[in-house]
Amino acid sequence: MAISAIKPDATDFLIASKQCEIQDLTSFLKLGQLVVAISNLIHALQRERGASNLFLGSGGQRFSDELEGISQASDDQLNGFYAALAQAREALGSDHGSSRLLSRIASALHGLSGIETLRAQVLRQEISADAATRIYIELIRVLLSVVFEAADTAADPGIAKVLVAMFNLMHGKELAGQERAAGSVGFAGRQFARALQERMTHLLEAQERCFELFCEFADEQSLALYQRCLEKPYQEPIRYLRGVARSNSNQALIRDEHTCQWFELMSSRIDDLKVVEEALEAHLHHLCAIKFAEARQALSQHEVLIRDLQKHEPHDAFVVMLSKDELAGEYEIASLANEGLSPRLGRSVLELVQNQSARLQQMNDELAEARQALEERKLLGRAKALLMKQKQMSEDEAHRLLTRIAMNEGKRLGEVAKAVISMAEMWQ
Amino acid sequence: MAISAIKPDATDFLIASKQCEIQDLTSFLKLGQLVVAISNLIHALQRERGASNLFLGSGGQRFSDELEGISQASDDQLNGFYAALAQAREALGSDHGSSRLLSRIASALHGLSGIETLRAQVLRQEISADAATRIYIELIRVLLSVVFEAADTAADPGIAKVLVAMFNLMHGKELAGQERAAGSVGFAGRQFARALQERMTHLLEAQERCFELFCEFADEQSLALYQRCLEKPYQEPIRYLRGVARSNSNQALIRDEHTCQWFELMSSRIDDLKVVEEALEAHLHHLCAIKFAEARQALSQHEVLIRDLQKHEPHDAFVVMLSKDELAGEYEIASLANEGLSPRLGRSVLELVQNQSARLQQMNDELAEARQALEERKLLGRAKALLMKQKQMSEDEAHRLLTRIAMNEGKRLGEVAKAVISMAEMWQ
Numbered sequence: 096m097a098i099s100a101i102k103p104d105a106t107d108f109l110i111a112s113k114q115c116e117i118q119d120l121t122s123f124l125k126l127g128q129l130v131v132a133i134s135n136l137i138h139a140l141q142r143e144r145g146a147s148n149l150f151l152g153s154g155g156q157r158f159s160d161e162l163e164g165i166s167q168a169s170d171d172q173l174n175g176f177y178a179a180l181a182q183a184r185e186a187l188g189s190d191h192g193s194s195r196l197l198s199r200i201a202s203a204l205h206g207l208s209g210i211e212t213l214r215a216q217v218l219r220q221e222i223s224a225d226a227a228t229r230i231y232i233e234l235i236r237v238l239l240s241v242v243f244e245a246a247d248t249a250a251d252p253g254i255a256k257v258l259v260a261m262f263n264l265m266h267g268k269e270l271a272g273q274e275r276a277a278g279s280v281g282f283a284g285r286q287f288a289r290a291l292q293e294r295m296t297h298l299l300e301a302q303e304r305c306f307e308l309f310c311e312f313a314d315e316q317s318l319a320l321y322q323r324c325l326e327k328p329y330q331e332p333i334r335y336l337r338g339v340a341r342s343n344s345n346q347a348l349i350r351d352e353h354t355c356q357w358f359e360l361m362s363s364r365i366d367d368l369k370v371v372e373e374a375l376e377a378h379l380h381h382l383c384a385i386k387f388a389e390a391r392q393a394l395s396q397h398e399v400l401i402r403d404l405q406k407h408e409p410h411d412a413f414v415v416m417l418s419k420d421e422l423a424g425e426y427e428i429a430s431l432a433n434e435g436l437s438p439r440l441g442r443s444v445l446e447l448v449q450n451q452s453a454r455l456q457q458m459n460d461e462l463a464e465a466r467q468a469l470e471e472r473k474l475l476g477r478a479k480a481l482l483m484k485q486k487q488m489s490e491d492e493a494h495r496l497l498t499r500i501a502m503n504e505g506k507r508l509g510e511v512a513k514a515v516i517s518m519a520e521m522w523q
Numbered sequence: 524m525a526i527s528a529i530k531p532d533a534t535d536f537l538i539a540s541k542q543c544e545i546q547d548l549t550s551f552l553k554l555g556q557l558v559v560a561i562s563n564l565i566h567a568l569q570r571e572r573g574a575s576n577l578f579l580g581s582g583g584q585r586f587s588d589e590l591e592g593i594s595q596a597s598d599d600q601l602n603g604f605y606a607a608l609a610q611a612r613e614a615l616g617s618d619h620g621s622s623r624l625l626s627r628i629a630s631a632l633h634g635l636s637g638i639e640t641l642r643a644q645v646l647r648q649e650i651s652a653d654a655a656t657r658i659y660i661e662l663i664r665v666l667l668s669v670v671f672e673a674a675d676t677a678a679d680p681g682i683a684k685v686l687v688a689m690f691n692l693m694h695g696k697e698l699a700g701q702e703r704a705a706g707s708v709g710f711a712g713r714q715f716a717r718a719l720q721e722r723m724t725h726l727l728e729a730q731e732r733c734f735e736l737f738c739e740f741a742d743e744q745s746l747a748l749y750q751r752c753l754e755k756p757y758q759e760p761i762r763y764l765r766g767v768a769r770s771n772s773n774q775a776l777i778r779d780e781h782t783c784q785w786f787e788l789m790s791s792r793i794d795d796l797k798v799v800e801e802a803l804e805a806h807l808h809h810l811c812a813i814k815f816a817e818a819r820q821a822l823s824q825h826e827v828l829i830r831d832l833q834k835h836e837p838h839d840a841f842v843v844m845l846s847k848d849e850l851a852g853e854y855e856i857a858s859l860a861n862e863g864l865s866p867r868l869g870r871s872v873l874e875l876v877q878n879q880s881a882r883l884q885q886m887n888d889e890l891a892e893a894r895q896a897l898e899e900r901k902l903l904g905r906a907k908a909l910l911m912k913q914k915q916m917s918e919d920e921a922h923r924l925l926t927r928i929a930m931n932e933g934k935r936l937g938e939v940a941k942a943v944i945s946m947a948e949m950w951q
Contacts, residue, residue: 105632112625195883197540204533451626
């Protein structure tokens with residue numbers, strides 16, 4: 096027999112497969128902390144955006160004293176983000192397929208590197224309230240895209256699900272922030288023009304889709320917290336004020352006190368969403384720690400078992416085993432034993448290998464489910480971009496067109512988006 | 524300004540994103556060699572399977588002299604496989620998400636470790652021709668699953684496509700080998716019973732699906748080689764003999780010389796498929812090398828450009844930039860410049876970051892296409908397994924049922940499989 100000395104061993108690869116899982120989980124312990132830091136940073140930037148907006152809108156009268164403290168709070172969170180990034184950096188560098196995530200981080204860092212310039216412009220009132228707001232929106236969007244990619248990178252279905260829930264909650268909360276801003280403009284100006292009404296509608300619908308997905312993937316505790324938000328006393332007046340904004344006779348319905356009311360009600364709502372976000376973060380951290388401990392334990396059990404097996408029986412007693420699940424059950428392991436083999440050791444290693452394969456397959460199936468939610472969002476984004484480019488639509492218009500088609504045809508938004516994309520490809 | 528010293532730089536992450544791509548490509552240079560080694564090993568095992576089958580079928584009369592040489596040739600390829608594995612081992616170990624691939628390799632190694640025992644049983648005629656054949660089929664199936672996972676791991680769409688083509692070609696060739704064996708049984712026994720006819724039909728249909736997918740994803744040169752196979756003189760007599768096997772009056776139609784003819788014609792066909800496989804392997808190797816060189820070059824260009832940028836302008840001249848593509852075009856970079864900023868440097872880095880993001884997005888879209896082919900196969904496998912378990916069908920029966928439904932309803936096989944899976948989940 097001419098098998099040379101380099102012959103590798105099945106059990107080595109079995110252990111390597113386990114170690115690879117552990118390495119993935121280690122990365123996610125760190126990525127989890129990065130997501131927490133991003134969540135805090137976004138919350139701070141949302142406040143800074145609001146304050147800058149009011150400062151610029153009031154011609155420098157309001158919030159001039161608070162602005163410095165608010166920026167300082169953002170900087171604290173920025174430091175937290177940088178620290179988490181330094182921690183995650185190493186874990187990310189060697190990971191297969193994390194180039195997209197790294198590239199998103201580069202975008203975020205590039206955006207954040209201009210924040211001092213932006214603040215100086217705001218203080219000197221050299222930028223319009225509108226332009227400043229849009230830059231903050233863009234900064235937050237880029238930060239959210241880092242969370243999106245992190246969710247897309249997760250190899251463990253449990254962690255992927257929490258990250259999908261997290262991304263959607265964060266995104267929903269950001270849309271709520273934008274709704275607060277849009278409503279403030281309308282109530283303060285005592286009218287909602289058609290375009291502003293459409294924007295409000297779009298922001299509300301997009302929020303609802305985010306929170307639906309959050310509910311689909313969140314853990315029980317975060318879900319319970321979120322449901323408690325839905326019963327809070329601010330929900331009813333918010334609904335009323337949205338109705339005012341939507342109404343054709345909104346100019347007649349708007350009262351002086353609405354501006355302040357709207358801002359405060361929506362702020363309470365957003366703060367509550369932040370609390371849900373924190374619960375979800377705690378859950379993510381807990382989950383990563385548990386999975387990590389489990390994987391570690393499974394690995395050491397495997398190692399012990401394999402050492403044991405290797406001690407008791409020489410190598411050439413291994414037998415070829417069929418994996419029952421893939422054949423029609425007509426050829427069982429027993430039949431090999433009947434043919435005079437002693438498959439004890441072979442069976443033990445086989446069982447380990449098969450268990451690992453089956454577990455990974457199961458994980459892959461569950462993962463596919465969580466990823467579908469991300470996939471739909473990607474499709475939606477591409478379909479909107481195509482409509483915006485080819486039909487000169489605004490994002491709101493594109494979104495409304497897609498949801499209208501979906502409603503009329505009783506299809507999922509993702510399906511409609513897919514159809515639009517394939518049509519657009521044909522036009523080109 | 525209270526940003527601490529740990530502040531990370533956008534350009535670092537941009538470079539890390541590029542490096543990550545390079546690392547992926549390095550892994551695939553090695554994985555490519557592993558796939559070549561598997562292709563050669565499978566070809567050798569297919570010959571060994573045929574020879575063992577004839578040896579056992581003839582009660583040890585035929586092929587007794589050749590068997591040792593044929594096993595020796597397999598051992599040579601086995602050594603090649605072990606060597607490629609040792610090479611790939613390191614590249615695989617650190618990759619995110621390669622646990623499934625490692626676990627498949629463990630299965631393959633475990634199977635191969637029993638080959639000496641199997642050969643000894645064959646030589647002593649202690650195993651039936653049928654049982655030995657099934658073990659070889661299983662060994663080859665496990666080796667093919669390594670190629671499948673390798674294709675599923677590829678992050679580069681070009682490489683993923685070639686690997687999808689490769690897997691389907693290898694699988695089609697293996698099914699052709701099984702068809703050769705099944706046909707040999709029928710012609711030698713001078714009859715094709717109903718079950719054997721169904722098996723032949725299943726093997727032919729499954730081959731056709733494999734070759735369709737191969738054609739969809741192969742490069743031009745391999746495709747041209749494959750198309751030349753379709754015009755070879757053995758195609759017509761193979762079609763005739765398949766017709767004989769399918770015919771209700773096959774017993775009357777079978778001639779003595781058909782056994783030899785069938786085996787030789789199918790062998791020529793299989794040898795030609797191996798040549799196509801080799802062309803595809805050469806293409807894969809070439810492609811990996813090109814991609815690797817390109818990525819290396821892009822990285823060094825990026826590094827030079829970034830060093831240049833950093834030299835010429837201090838950090839705080841960076842400005843926040845909006846990514847145009849994601850907004851409705853209403854807010855252009857130009858508008859920022861109009862507001863008194865000098866975004867030269869900001870724009871340069873932004874362009875690099877955006878190019879990288881756009882490229883990765885584009886790659887992801889293309890990758891999704893290649894992966895769909897793999898996804899459909901996974902769905903099909905699960906649907907068949909469910910039918911086999913819940914309805915006590917054989918694999919052939921399950922496959923036929925699914926294809927019949929697909930044909931009747933004018934749907935893709937993948938869609939039918941998906942529907943069967945969701946139904947099965949409801950039954951449970």
